[in-house]
Amino acid sequence: MRMNTKPQIHPLVEAAQKFGSEAALARALGVSRGALNQWKKKGREVPAEHAPEIEKLTGVPCESLCPSVRWAVVRRSELKEAEHA
Incomplete structure (x- = not known):
C-alpha cells in the first residue's frame, strides 16, 4: 500500500x-514581501502579532x-475579556 507523500x-x-498572492497578503498586513519570505524560512514562524489577522x-x-504561542490560552483570555466588556 502506498502512502500519500x-x-x-x-x-x-x-x-x-x-x-x-503573497504581495496582496503582505499589503493587507502592512509588511513587505521580504518580511513574508523571512517568516517562511526554516526555523522561523509568523510573528504572533500578525497571526490573528492572517487567520481572520x-x-x-x-x-x-505561530506554533510557539499557546493560542488556546490566548483565545480563552480573549473570550473572558469579551464576556466582561
Missing part, C-alpha cells in the same frame, strides 16, 4: 494562496502560523 505546504504559503483574512489557524 504529498509535501507539506508552509502555512504562510497556504494563506497567501487563499488570499490571492484566510482561515489558516494561528496554531499553524
